[in-house]
Amino acid sequence: MRTTPIGLAMLNDERPHVWQQNNEQNTKVLRAWAQVLQDGLKNHDGSTPEVVVADKIIVSVRTAQEVGEQLRRAGCRSVVMCYNVWNFPFLAWPFVNTLGAGVPRAMPILSLSNNNGQFPGNVGLLATDGALRQAGLRTHRIVGQIDDELTQRRVLDWVRAAQAVTTIRSECYGLYGGHSMGMETGYYHLTPTLKALGTTCRQIDQLWLVKVMENEVDAAEVEKGFAWLTKMLGDRIRYDGKMLTPETLKTQIRLYLAMKMVNEERGFDFCGLKGQRELTEHVCLGDLPEMIMNDPYDWNGSKEPVVCATEADAFAAVTMQLLKYVSGGLPSLFMDVRLYLPELGLWDMCNSGNHSSWYAARSFDPAENFGRIHLHPALEYYFKAGGASVEFDAAPGELTFARLGLWDEKPYLLILTAEAVELPAKQRREINEGTNPTWPHVHARLHCDDQEFIATFPCNHAQAVAGDVSRSLIDLCEMTGITPVVLGEAGEGRMPPIWERVR
Numbered sequence: 001m002r003t004t005p006i007g008l009a010m011l012n013d014e015r016p017h018v019w020q021q022n023n024e025q026n027t028k029v030l031r032a033w034a035q036v037l038q039d040g041l042k043n044h045d046g047s048t049p050e051v052v053v054a055d056k057i058i059v060s061v062r063t064a065q066e067v068g069e070q071l072r073r074a075g076c077r078s079v080v081m082c083y084n085v086w087n088f089p090f091l092a093w094p095f096v097n098t099l100g101a102g103v104p105r106a107m108p109i110l111s112l113s114n115n116n117g118q119f120p121g122n123v124g125l126l127a128t129d130g131a132l133r134q135a136g137l138r139t140h141r142i143v144g145q146i147d148d149e150l151t152q153r154r155v156l157d158w159v160r161a162a163q164a165v166t167t168i169r170s171e172c173y174g175l176y177g178g179h180s181m182g183m184e185t186g187y188y189h190l191t192p193t194l195k196a197l198g199t200t201c202r203q204i205d206q207l208w209l210v211k212v213m214e215n216e217v218d219a220a221e222v223e224k225g226f227a228w229l230t231k232m233l234g235d236r237i238r239y240d241g242k243m244l245t246p247e248t249l250k251t252q253i254r255l256y257l258a259m260k261m262v263n264e265e266r267g268f269d270f271c272g273l274k275g276q277r278e279l280t281e282h283v284c285l286g287d288l289p290e291m292i293m294n295d296p297y298d299w300n301g302s303k304e305p306v307v308c309a310t311e312a313d314a315f316a317a318v319t320m321q322l323l324k325y326v327s328g329g330l331p332s333l334f335m336d337v338r339l340y341l342p343e344l345g346l347w348d349m350c351n352s353g354n355h356s357s358w359y360a361a362r363s364f365d366p367a368e369n370f371g372r373i374h375l376h377p378a379l380e381y382y383f384k385a386g387g388a389s390v391e392f393d394a395a396p397g398e399l400t401f402a403r404l405g406l407w408d409e410k411p412y413l414l415i416l417t418a419e420a421v422e423l424p425a426k427q428r429r430e431i432n433e434g435t436n437p438t439w440p441h442v443h444a445r446l447h448c449d450d451q452e453f454i455a456t457f458p459c460n461h462a463q464a465v466a467g468d469v470s471r472s473l474i475d476l477c478e479m480t481g482i483t484p485v486v487l488g489e490a491g492e493g494r495m496p497p498i499w500e501r502v503r
Contacts, residue, residue, distance in 0.1 A: 001043050001044075001045050001047055001304055001324075001325075001328075001329040002167050002269070003043070003047065003048075003049035003050070003163060003167065004049065004075070004076075004077035004078065004163060004166040004167055005049065005050040005051070005052050005071075005074055005075045005076045005077065006037065006049055006050070006051050006052065006076060006077075006078050006079070006080065006159060006162070006163075007052050007054070007071035007074070007076035007078070007079040007080070007099070008030055008033060008034055008037075008051060008052065008053045008054060008079070008080050008082060009030075009054040009058060009067050009071065009079060009080075009081055009082070009095065010026050010029070010030050010054065010057050010058065010081070010082040010083070010084060011057075011058045011064075011081065011083065011087035011088070011089075011091050011092060011095070011124065011128060012026060012057045012058060012059045012085060012087050012088075013059065013085065013086055013087055013088060014059055014060060014088045014091070016059075018085075019057065019059045022084075022085055022119070023057045023059075025084070026057050026084050026085065027057060029082060029084045029114075029146065030053055030054065030057075030082055031053060032146055033080065033082055033112070033146060033155075034051045034053045036146065036152055036155065036156075037049075037051045037080075037155075037156070037159060038051055040152065040156045041156060041159060041160070041163075041328070042328070043328040043329040044296070044327075044328050044329040044330055044364075045296075045302070045304060045329050047329075049159075049163060050074075052070075052071055052074040052076055054067040054070060054071065055067070055070055058087075058091050058095055059091075060091070061091065061094050064091045064092075064093075064094040064095040064098070065094050065095070065098045067095055067098075068094065068095045068096065068097070068098025068099040069098050069099075071099050072098060072099050072100055076099065077107065077108075077162075077166035077167075077169075078107060078108040078109070078110075078159070078162035078163070078165075078166050079096075079099060079101055079107065079108070079109055079110070080110045080112050080155070080159070081109060081110065081111050081112065081128070081129075082112050082113070082121075083111065083112065083113035083114070083121035083122065083124045083125040083128070084113070084114055084116075084119060084121045085119045085120070085121055085124065086119075086120055086121075086123055086124045087124040087127075087128060089124070089127040089128040089130075089131050090131070092128045092131060092132060093131075096109070096132070096137075101137075102135075102137070103135050103136060103137065106137075106138070106479070106480075107166075108140075108158075108161070108162035108165055108166065108479045109132065109137060109139045109140070110139070110140050110141075110142065110155070110158050110159075110162070111125045111128070111129040111132075111139055111140070111141045111142070112125075112141075112142050112143075112155060113125040113141075113142075113143045114143075114144075114145060114146070115143050115144055115145060121143075122143045125141060125143065126141075129141055133498065133499075136499075138478060138479060138481070138497070138499055140158055140475060140478065140479075140497075142154050142155055142158070154471070157469075157471040157472045157475065158472070158475050160325070160326045160327075160328070160469070160472040161326060161472040161473070161474075161475035161476040161479060162475075162479065163325055163326075164321075164322050164325035164326045164472070164476055165197070165476055165479050165480055167325055168197055168198070168199045168269075168318075168321055168322065168325065169197060169198035169199065170198065170199075171199045171200075171269035171270070171321070172199070172200055172201070172202055172266075172267055172268055172269060173188065173199060173200070173201045173202070173268065173269070173270055173271065173272070173314060173317055173318065173321075174202060174204065174262070174263055174266060174268030174270070174271035174272070175188055175201050175202065175203040175204070175271070175272055175312055175314060176203075176204055176205075176206050176208075176209060176259070176271060176272060176273045176274055176312060177203075177204075177205060177206040177273065177274025177275075177278065177279075177312055178203060178274055178312060179274070179311070179312055179313070179314065180274045180275060180276050180311035180312055180313070181276055181277070181311065183311060183313065183459075183460075185313075185315065185405070185458060185459035185460070185461075186272075186309075186311060186312065186313035186314055186315060186316065186459070186461070187314060187315075188201040188203075188314035188315075189314075189315070189406060189409070191409075192406060192409055192410070192411050193318065193411070195481075196411050196480045196481060196482050197318065197480060197482075199318065199321075201314065202266065202268070204262070204266070206273075206274055206278050206279055206283075208262065209255065209258045209259060209262060209279075210258075210279075210283055212258040212261055212262060213251075213254040213255060213257075213258045213283075216258070216261065217254045217257045217258055217261070218257070221257060222250050222253050222254055222257065223250075224299055224300075225253040225256070225257070225298070225299050226246065226249065226250050226253060227299075228298075228299030229249070229253075229299075229375075232366065232367065232370040233370055233373065233374075233375060236373065236374045236375065237249070237374075237375045237388070238374060238375060238376050238377060239377075240377040242377070242380075242386070243377035243378050243379075243380055243383075243386040243387070244375065244376070244377035244378065244386060244387065244388050245386070248284060248378075248385075248386040248387045248388070249288070249375070249387065249388055251283065251284040251387065252284050252285065252286075252287075252288040252289050252387045252388060253288075253289075255279075255283070255284060255286065255289040256288070256289035256292050256293065256298075259271065259273065259289060259293060259308065260293070260306075263306065269321070270306060270307035270308070270309075270317050270320070270321045271293070271306070271307070271308050271309070271317065272308065272309035272310075272311070272312035272313060272314055272316070272317045273286045273289070273290060273308060273309070273310065273311075273312055274311060274312040275310065275311055275312075275353075276311060276382075279385065280378075280382065280383040280384070280385055281383075281384045281385055282385055283385050284385050284386060284387040285352070285378040285383045285385065285386065285387035285388070285389065286310065286353070286354075287310075287352055287353055287354065287378075287387070287388065287389050287390050288375070288387065288388050288390060289308075290308045290309075290310055290334075290353055290354030291354050291355065291356060291357055291390050292357075293305075293306045293307075293308035293354070294306070294307060294308055294320075294331045294332070294334075294354050294356040294358075295331060295356050295357050295358060295366070296329075296331060296356075296358060296364055297364070297366045302364070304329065305324060305329065305330070305331040305332075305356065305358075307320040307321045307324060307332065308354060309334055309354070310334050310351060310352070310353025310354050310461075311353065311461075313334075313459075313461050315403070315404040315405065315458075315459075316334055316403070316461045316463055318404055319332075319402050319403055319404045319413075319463040320332040320333075320334065320463050322402070322404075322473070322476065323400070323402060323463060323464070323465035323469065324465070326465075326469045326472040326473060326476065327465045327466065327467060327469050330358075330465050330466055330467070331356035331358045331359070331465075332356070332463055332464065332465045333355055333356065333359060333394075333399075333442065333462075333463060333464040333465065334351065334353055334354050334355070334461060334462075334463055335349035335350065335351050335355070335442055335461070335462045335463070335464070336349065336350060336351035336460055336461060336462070337349060337457065337460055337461075337462050338350050338351075338435050339431075339434065339435055340450055341431065342450070345445060345450075346421065346443050346444065346445055347443075347444045347445075347446060347450075348431050348432070348434070348435055348441055348442075348443060348444075349441065349442040349443075349444050349462060350432075350435050350436060350439045350440060350441040350442070351439060351440070351461070352379075352382070352383075352389060352436075352439050355390065355392070355394065355440035355442070357369045357370060357373060357390070357392070359392075359394040359395060359420075359440075359442070359466075360372040360373055360392040360393075360394065360395060361395050362395045362397055362466060369392075372392050372393070372395075373390060373391065373392045374390075374391045374392070374438075375388035375389070375390060375391070376388065376389045376391055376438035377389070377438075379436075379438070389438045389439055390439070390440055391437065391438050391439060391440060392440050392441075393422075393428055393432075393440075393441050393442075393443065394420045394440070394441065394442040394443070395420065395422070396419070396420050396421055396422040397419065397420055397466055398417070398418075398419055398466065398467055398468055399417070399418045399419060399420055399442075399444065399464045399465065399466060399467075400415070400416075400417055400418070400464060400465055400467065400468055400469045400470050400473070400490075401414075401415070401416050401417070401418050401444075401446065401462055401463070401464045402414065402415050402416075402463055402464070402465075402473055403457065403458050403459065403461070403462055403463055404458070404482075405458025405459065406458070410483065411482045411483070412458075412477075412482060412483040412484070412485050413473060413476075413477050413482050413483070413484055413485065414456060414457060414458060414485045414487065415470050415473045415474065415477075415484055415485065415486045415487070415490055415491070416446060416447060416448050416453070416470070416486070416487040416488050416489075416490050416491075417447045417468055417470055417488065417489055417490045418444050418445060418446045418447055418464070419444070419445050419447075420442050420443060420444055421443050421444070421445055422443075423443055428441075428443070431443065442464070444464075446487075446488065447487075447488040447489040447490065448487035448488025448489070449487075449488070452487055452488070453487060456485055456487065468490075470486070470490035474486060474490075474494065478497050478499075478500075481499075483500075
């Protein structure tokens, strides 16, 4: 998974008779925090962001410039400024300006201090970080002991947010076909997205994919994918001889391979497929290709999940990409907000599109997930070209829901925690029959009031990822100037940062 280097640096006292006595201990603290990051930031594919530790403790203008240059040359896109003792605050400026984090640059900066009365790092933090904020830098602050698990968790959550912000900033969203069926909440709103996140968009007509399917996709690779799905699913592929046949299934495999090829050729880091109506009425349904794109595996083994949003919902895709990064590389979900069941306090979230199969059993072994999956014929009423719809019920577990939206062209991110629940088989079937039993379902208990959810949610498409990443998403919003709208438990006790209070 793509990552960006993280810099660690520490400011100290300018007086030689002071820093000559404490620099050895300061260096140990800096390296100890580096170890915490290296141990705690392993992604699900086994990769870890590079942690770059400053060669020197900053004790002068010259060392500040040297350390800033070292981290800049190492490609650091975010920085943790550690405080272990009192320091001279003005030294922050030659450091951050050399690094490129100063005014007007918006590099994520964390000020991190011990809580020690004898060596008051938190005093140095407040003096120095206060100077940075005076100039308009959106910084974060954490004070706590290095061996405290809660402090470590808070730091790791912040770094996950910084990784998402600094990685997506240079990325390109591949938009195949434009927003579907006139859903304007799925449009790629270029200027506010560029201002907040930096990521841009390239739109390509779906005809390009069709021509790649016809002329460039390897027939042997299609057969390999078909054999793998046949082995995984057996008679749970419900062929009907019309909408779902071996040939329509192979057409869907061709579409997956074509998207994969064009993504690589054009440098698309994530993508969205319009589908309706051109592809769904003249080529095939996109459900299966979208699922496999989002999966952490295919017939060639493990792979990185590549976000692909149904109906080319661009803000869904951006949200999913952010969720992928803050979770350390997990697949993210795309759902319709379909039906509220007040008697159960549950939502049935289902959509014809791309629930990653990982959520069937939350396993990186595809056999475990596919053992719970059926492929059904596409609904002719909507999808005349045919193909397979994917059906399963998401396994139980913690989720974080999120969705990027706009109010009067101002971006905000709705955030809430939830859980997918496991219901008795008979009850699940009855609920699914009430919407669509041939599609994937998440039976979700949201940790907020249902009326609050309906009153604030930006659109019809919801995104989610396994686990509780709400704290990282809030940090991400505060780094980028996106307004966090945090519902229910996830928002309890949130303290708005100073730049939200005085603007």
